[in-house]
Amino acid sequence: GVGGGAREARVGGDASGEPGDRWAPRGVLVAHLQEHRGPVRCLASSHDGLYVVSGGDDGACKLWDCGRLERDVSFRSRLTYASQGGRVTALVSLDDDDRIVASASDNGSVHAWRVEYVERKGGGAAAGEGGEGFGSRRASPPGVERYTGAAEVATVSRAAGAVTAMIRTGTKTLCYSTARGGIRGWDLRSPSEAFRVRWDPRLGVVTGLCCEASARSGSVKSGGHDPRWFVAGTSAGCLALVDLRFAVRAAEWRLPGAAANGSRNQSTTGRGVDALATATDLQSFGDSRPVVWCASGEDTIAAWDVADGTCQRVLAVSRRLDDGDSTRVG
Structure with a gap:
């Protein structure tokens, strides 16, 4: 107490x-966004407020442009990433160098994919295409002319059951938990585990x-x-x-x-x-x-x-x- x-x-x-x-x-x-064909389980936003990504039981990750939500009358997602399979259980945004989103699934996999877009004329090159990223500490989100795709960067699957939770622990490092394998760390730059925490099953x-x-x-x-x-x-x-x-x-x-x-x-x-x-x-x-x-x-x-x-x-x-x-x- x-x-x-x-x-x-x-x-x-x-x-x-x-x-x-x-x-x-x-x-x-403000807006009612209805595109997922099942329950929405998780959300992640870019640190500069450019977009929000949603994931759910339909296995799709959908990107919503926050700027367009404020001024457009037709509310629709701008990108869909649906190459993972299973139900999406967790999302994490990694923005320091590239605009990368990590998605976890109940099939035991974690996928990292880059959000690609073209900036409006007069702006810098799109992040992830040789241009200025979030690590440059830009004062405001870039003006996006259009989103061009979601490019897969890396994947990992340890066959340890569904991924139940995930957080960012570094610029390129994620920490995720599985139903049978405890807690693991993943550095996107390496195929091997960054770390593993021994877990007592009695803790749940x-x-x-x-x-x-x-x-x-x-x-x-x-x-x-x-x-x-x-x-x-x-x-x-x-x-x-x-x-x-x-x-x-x-x-x-x-x-x-x-x-x-x-x-x-x-x-x-x-x-x-x-x-x-x-x-x-x-x-x-x-x-x-x-x-x-x-x-x-x-x-x-x-x-x-x-x-x-x-x-x-x-x-x-x-x-x-x-x-x-x-x-x-x-």
């Missing part, structure tokens, strides 16, 4: 534009991954280094902290209620981890300790300090018929 009295705050709100006024989402529908199948936010990912100033740690969440309600420098589990703990006796080594059928995200607004927690958000169970999100495994904050939706939905912070 978390100490302190419960406080309630309404979700949403209007931003006046005055200095110090914090923006809050209002839930206004990995269902979510998140890593330390680095300056290279454009999220948090951290000296320009690649992530040094990541957290894995499992179907058994376990969180594991992994030291990327040595590819070993440094600590692990179970969510409240996940194990009847509180043992972190006992298999459990308790609530699993649905999603993980690295906290970026660390000032709200009072210090610079590493914190991750964990979604587990219905309408509940908790912030965990991964250094000592303590819960710092809980956000839960309170269903009240007389006042609509509200968020309880306790």
Whole structure:
């Protein structure tokens, strides 16, 4: 549990534009994108906001141009990558050098493919075609005249079951988990594994991954280094902290209620981890300790300090018929 009295705050709100006024989402529908022939399971966006890629059970990855969504009346995808097979389970955008997207499938494969396009006249050459890429720190996304294709860069398949989660851990390095093979690292420049984390099956199948936010990912100033740690969440309600420098589990703990006796080594059928995200607004927690958000169970999100495994904050939706939905912070 978390100490302190419960406080309630309404979700949403209007931003006046005055200095110090914090923006809050209002839930206004901008566009309805309906091309997938099944459930959409994952999304990834380029770091400069040029495009968003969606993937789902139909096995297709579709690219949506964010600029066109704001001004066009016909909302359609600009590229489709459907050469992987299986159902797409995870997407990651790699933008430092080339505009590369990595897609994972339940057939156990991971594909890396480059987004190719032609810039409008007066702009530089398209990324991936000898031109300026995201690594040049351009001030704004390039103006795209048309998208020309999705070129496969590299593929990997370890025959270890479905890929369940995937994150970026370096400029050309991915980390992904499989249903039977634990957690593996893949450097796109090499056919061999970059690293492999030994995994105890009693911890459960990995269902979510998140890593330390680095300056290279454009999220948090951290000296320009690649992530040094990541957290894995499992179907058994376990969180594991992994030291990327040595590819070993440094600590692990179970969510409240996940194990009847509180043992972190006992298999459990308790609530699993649905999603993980690295906290970026660390000032709200009072210090610079590493914190991750964990979604587990219905309408509940908790912030965990991964250094000592303590819960710092809980956000839960309170269903009240007389006042609509509200968020309880306790």
